[in-house]
Amino acid sequence: MEKxxxxxxxxxxxxxxxxxxxYIHMGVVRNYSKGQSIVLxxxxxxxxxYVLSGRLSISFLNEDGRQKLMYYADPHTYADRxxxxxxxxxxxxxxxxxxxxxxxxxxxxxxxxxxxxxLFDFITNYSSKCGYFMxxxxxxxxxxxxxxxxxxxxxxxxxxxxxxxNVYQIDIKLSQxxxxxxxxxxxxxxxxxxxxxxxxxxxxxxxxxxxVIDLERLKELINKWMEL
Amino acid sequence: MEKxxxxxxxxxxxxxxxxxxxYIHMGVVRNYSKGQSIVLxxxxxxxxxYVLSGRLSISFLNEDGRQKLMYYADPHTYADRxxxxxxxxxxxxxxxxxxxxxxxxxxxxxxxxxxxxxLFDFITNYSSKCGYFMxxxxxxxxxxxxxxxxxxxxxxxxxxxxxxxNVYQIDIKLSQxxxxxxxxxxxxxxxxxxxxxxxxxxxxxxxxxxxVIDLERLKELINKWMEL
Numbered sequence: 001m002e003k004x005x006x007x008x009x010x011x012x013x014x015x016x017x018x019x020x021x022x023y024i025h026m027g028v029v030r031n032y033s034k035g036q037s038i039v040l041x042x043x044x045x046x047x048x049x050y051v052l053s054g055r056l057s058i059s060f061l062n063e064d065g066r067q068k069l070m071y072y073a074d075p076h077t078y079a080d081r082x083x084x085x086x087x088x089x090x091x092x093x094x095x096x097x098x099x100x101x102x103x104x105x106x107x108x109x110x111x112x113x114x115x116x117x118x119l120f121d122f123i124t125n126y127s128s129k130c131g132y133f134m135x136x137x138x139x140x141x142x143x144x145x146x147x148x149x150x151x152x153x154x155x156x157x158x159x160x161x162x163x164x165x166n167v168y169q170i171d172i173k174l175s176q177x178x179x180x181x182x183x184x185x186x187x188x189x190x191x192x193x194x195x196x197x198x199x200x201x202x203x204x205x206x207x208x209x210x211x212v213i214d215l216e217r218l219k220e221l222i223n224k225w226m227e228l
Numbered sequence: 229m230e231k232x233x234x235x236x237x238x239x240x241x242x243x244x245x246x247x248x249x250x251y252i253h254m255g256v257v258r259n260y261s262k263g264q265s266i267v268l269x270x271x272x273x274x275x276x277x278y279v280l281s282g283r284l285s286i287s288f289l290n291e292d293g294r295q296k297l298m299y300y301a302d303p304h305t306y307a308d309r310x311x312x313x314x315x316x317x318x319x320x321x322x323x324x325x326x327x328x329x330x331x332x333x334x335x336x337x338x339x340x341x342x343x344x345x346x347l348f349d350f351i352t353n354y355s356s357k358c359g360y361f362m363x364x365x366x367x368x369x370x371x372x373x374x375x376x377x378x379x380x381x382x383x384x385x386x387x388x389x390x391x392x393x394n395v396y397q398i399d400i401k402l403s404q405x406x407x408x409x410x411x412x413x414x415x416x417x418x419x420x421x422x423x424x425x426x427x428x429x430x431x432x433x434x435x436x437x438x439x440v441i442d443l444e445r446l447k448e449l450i451n452k453w454m455e456l
Contacts (some may be wrong), residue, residue, distance in 0.1 A: 070366070137365050140412055
């Protein structure tokens, strides 16, 4: 396995299919402005929406009006609308000015026939996405809300933290609202957790980064909260 | 789209790749007895485990010893161990006497090159699995435990219920323990919900089937519990 498919803690930047951009002449390229809908809820296109630049959000809407932001499609990844989902509506929105390429099933199969690497990257992307949601479901079943948030921060530190002047820095723009959406934990709880972590001198967050001062005590806090 | 990839409410019987069985001479076939481990936690095989007969369970184990049964691999579906997951250990067990076929990445790519249908079924299977876990994560974020269980029963009735003598019968062996594992709701709560549903003459469950007496009131109960 020449490339590793590491696990995904955040629902974005799934495994990229870089070489698919060499085949955009076989699909349909279009531009969307920030905020524009690319696929409307209920619309069936039987295509993937491959991102060349910008960023898409994919949300699921239930029939009762409730919705959840599921993931972001970043450059070289895609929003999969090949298959209709019956149990909810899917809404794909351009979160930034974006250029995308639509590929149908037939177009994809032709590309896969020509290029095994694109095919395997495509499957790897699916695996990374599926792995993310398996992880999300697992965490929800196994841990209480506070532990879920603390575990997210701990794993972010282990996987993306850089050691700088005796602390770990995680260079990531991740709002409290986004953490709330990802973990399914109420915004007020998230806010309280960050308040506690700062007061205890364990970790603090700014707009563009998270600084972990004491990873050991973050781990201890997880264990303590797991017992509650 | 000749075949529809309907959505999956239960983590089993994902979209089958029937034609892959025509290629088992290219993989490695093995038999396992009920209860035997096929892939041990931490073991890396870089293969898929395609099920010819029997049934496998796929569980995730965290480093703290907690585990969750993620899904079952039924005949013509597979346990994906092509990619290592770093954040937890994966345990694949034969739930029944099972015959499986291991395929490596190289073997799969060769088969896909020969047979587009197998390839598209493989991708459809991934999509069905990913869709299931997306649904599971969504339900967990949007609904409280009781509503999750009621919604599961309601959707099972809509998708698999057969109208018989003015009631709906869902022919399914689904234990309360399994419902607890699937929804992440405590066993005691599950038991209470079924007690209430029976007492209210809305629904009752035996070992091999669920009978929905009053679908309308089941829906009303969901709405009532959503307000709490």
